[in-house]
Amino acid sequence: EISTSRYTEEFFEVCKLGDGEFGSAYKCVNRLDGCVYAIKKSKMPIAGSQYERTALNEVYAHAVLGQHRHVVRYYSAWAEDDHMYIQNEFCNGGSLSEAMKIPVSEHCLKQIILQIAHGLKYIHSKGLVHLDIKPGNIFVHREESTSVESGTESCGDDDSDMVTLVKYKIGDLGHVTKVNNPKVEEGDCRYLPKEILIENFSHLYKADIFSLGLTAFEMGGGGPLPKNGDLWHSIREGNLTFLPQYSIELNQLLKSMVHADPECRPSAFALTKSQVLCPQATK
Ligand SMILES: Cn1cc(CCO)c2c3c(c(-c4ccccc4Cl)cc21)C(=O)NC3=O
Numbered sequence: 242e243i244s245t246s247r248y249t250e251e252f253f254e255v256c257k258l259g260d261g262e263f264g265s266a267y268k269c270v271n272r273l274d275g276c277v278y279a280i281k282k283s284k285m286p287i288a289g290s291q292y293e294r295t296a297l298n299e300v301y302a303h304a305v306l307g308q309h310r311h312v313v314r315y316y317s318a319w320a321e322d323d324h325m326y327i328q329n330e331f332c333n334g335g336s337l338s339e340a341m342k343i344p345v346s347e348h349c350l351k352q353i354i355l356q357i358a359h360g361l362k363y364i365h366s367k368g369l370v371h372l373d374i375k376p377g378n379i380f381v382h383r384e385e386s387t388s389v390e391s392g393t394e395s396c397g398d399d400d401s402d403m404v405t406l407v408k409y410k411i412g413d414l415g416h417v418t419k420v421n422n423p424k425v426e427e428g429d430c431r432y433l434p435k436e437i438l439i440e441n442f443s444h445l446y447k448a449d450i451f452s453l454g455l456t457a458f459e460m461g462g463g464g465p466l467p468k469n470g471d472l473w474h475s476i477r478e479g480n481l482t483f484l485p486q487y488s489i490e491l492n493q494l495l496k497s498m499v500h501a502d503p504e505c506r507p508s509a510f511a512l513t514k515s516q517v518l519c520p521q522a523t524k
Pocket residue numbers: 258259260263266279280281313327328329330331332333334335336380381412413414
């Protein structure tokens with residue numbers, strides 16, 4: 242009988258979302274539940290190759306990580322006609338690499354750092370590290386909600402009753418590895434700290450903090466980031482240009498996140514409690 246394809250049987254392909262070394266991602270509607278998903282289709286990796294390890298890493302990581310509001314949710318993965326498919330939550334706002342074209346406000350930059358720090362705190366709490374945090378792997382999801390649901394006050398007439406909540410989510414778990422016996426597959430060198438490139442894996446959690454720091458610095462207009470050379474080394478010696486459109490305290494926080502000494506960088510947990518990111522009413 243003609244070989245049936247789960248992809249075409251179960252999904253309607255709306256449009257291509259993008260290409261990468263990872264393969265191609267598509268926006269799809271599931272014919273049964275009517276929901277929209279992002280499905281990545283990639284060539285079946287050669288057995289025993291690094292690509293196979295990366296592909297398996299990704300599915301294992303999603304299985305362990307389950308569900309978190311700041312990690313892109315995984316639904317299913319399967320293999321057919323020499324391709325691998327992974328079905329993930331669709332985030333409707335693009336990735337931060339598209340959002341980078343316009344410099345973000347201080348509030349927005351703090352939200353990105355705070356929300357991704359919550360996602361990293363969750364990943365790190367499972368003894369895992371992401372190792373490829375960068376604008377292209379952070380997806381934006383905007384959802385309308387009535388002010389009642391979101392707990393904000395409304396001024397009565399219903400259409401102003403809607404508020405738009407912006408959520409940032411960590412995606413692409415292809416480089417995730419365990420902290421204790423890591424098989425490090427390096428991510429994008431523009432966002433990696435020096436210690437990883439000299440194969441010092443003693444502070445892997447803090448490598449994600451470094452990458453989040455440079456991601457935020459770039460979103461704040463500090464980029465484009467070098468892949469190598471003198472500027473690459475200068476940044477890793479702790480020289481981050483001051484971003485004048487942001488407060489001194491936010492600039493200092495970014496500097497601490499990309500500190501040359503990983504032990505001087507704040508943990509994901511510390512970031513979620515940072516007075517700079519979520520100023521608590523003074524007690
Ligand atoms: C290129 N591209 C664009 C998007 C939509 C952003 O508004 C996208 C998504 C994903 C992925 C993705 C990344 C890595 C692995 C698997 C997937 Cl489905 C890629 C995506 C993903 O997992 N969820 C997405 O929304």
